[in-house]
Amino acid sequence: MGVYQEIYDFAAKAGALEGYVYPKKGVDLSYLPLWVDHLVEKYRSLPPNVRDDFQRLCDGTLGRTIQSLLPLLGEDHEMIEKLRSILTGELPSSPDDFNFGR
DSSP states (O other), X not given: OOHHHHHHHHHHHHHHHHHHHSSOSOOOGXXXXXXXXXXXXXXXXXXXXXXXXHHHHHHHHHHHHHHHHHHHHOTTOHHHHHXXXXXXXXXXXXXXXXXXXX
């Protein structure tokens, strides 16, 4: 797979995760460990210079994901820590902060 396909695949998975956990009733958390692991692995497989180009946007998308998950999992949950490990900045103020990272 070429680097552009890899970027698209990562972004699609990150955006889908954000939408899946966006505050609503009935989120099935059993899907999340594997989803988060694949997402982190995919991110880390991209060259650093490529990640640098989209990091601010990644911080926004996955930061909103974390904000959605915090009430369900708590600050010290393994999935929260894994997602935080690929962010470089602060979290958006809420899952609804769609201006963050723009």
